[in-house]
Amino acid sequence: MLTKRIIACLDVDGGRVVKGVKFVNLRDAGDPAELAAAHSEAGADEIVLLDISATAEKRKTLLETVRRTARQLFIPFTVGGGIRSLEDASSVFDAGADKISLNSAALANPELITQIAERFGSQAVIVAIDAKNMNGTGTYHAFIAGGRTHTGRDAFEWAREAESKGAGEILLTSMDRDGTGIGFDCELTRAMTNSVRIPVIASGGAGNVQHFVDVFRDGQADAALAASILHYGLTKVGDLKQELANAGIPMRWPC
């Protein structure tokens, strides 16, 4: 049986892992290569590194960080943040990434998805969608630029377009839940899972084990992203997977 994936996410700024609450108030959480190795050892199914550096100066360190992190990592490794062209993507793959995650650049130019997918395969292209519930209704819109810019695009309609352009997976972040620890947005996740045929990775809001059970069971997510819940030692990946397995969620555990 295909298992549900637990993906450890490292938000990186200038070569250091940070994690904010609702996209601000960043706190330092360590070295990306060390944290990635530790999560892999502990049972994480994948690693995602999101570069949130705002300045070109800080971005220069990204490729070196990717190279260092990839060197001894033998599980799937995704890199996102600031990838705007086929050339950007190529250099990140050359540095050792298996997949790249596109957000703003894909919305501005959906053909970029196709260009990268044709060269590196659809399995290597994740489209990240930051979605916000509009006025508490069932309507969700996509935001870009770290959540600062409202695109006016319907999140599900954009996901379907991304799939048709060659995206291999959707990384869906609930902006309303991100960093809050109050649980994933299961309604958003389920609606997205029903909108596309490609896998959906749920992100934003994980605070305890039950939240993961909920997003796999009620949200029908194929994978779930975990960041702050892991970094500050609140939960270890292995403990999380053990409890999910006990709850009847198919897990790669023990691994």
Place this chain on the structure above:
Amino acid sequence: MSVAIVDYGAGNLTSVKKAFDWLGHHATITSDPEMIAAAERVVVPGVGHFAATRGLESNGLRQAIESAIQEGRPVLGICLGMQWMFSSSTEAPGLRGVALFPGECERFPESVKSPHVGWNRLRRNRSSKLLAALSEDPFVYFTHSYRAPVGACTVADCEYGGPFSAVVERDLVFGVQFHPEKSGTAGIKMLEAFCNLSC
């Protein structure tokens, strides 16, 4: 051990090289038939559409790989590289594989999501040189939309909308549908076994 990773323009081969390098072998990503002819181990990787295997038909790559097989040098196909070892695929009608293993690759049924992405468990059907070092059936990482049929050469299958071939073996020719270079310790052990084969 010298390992030639055949570059025919299908995807990112860095991860495959990195795994062999980490094991202490000398891996080279190459599209040069002479490099393939000189290598002790040959790996045919690849992702994407079956039509991409056309890249193996040019520059003498196919002949170099077939020579390696005839000379008894171990050859490993990964993902699309494994599917190319079958007769054909409905993904690219009219295009032939090398038919080292019989049967046609087909799309997953509509009853399951496609692509099949993530960690799934192997089920060993019989003894395998590649899996010999693994005491339990391991979880491995898959990402594919087409699958190879189960046949006499299948040493391990996997279940997703019905069984399909996950590992095939015939003499010193091996094919794996998943990505051993992305399958944690279990995958690394398989690549190590491939390098350590006596031949």
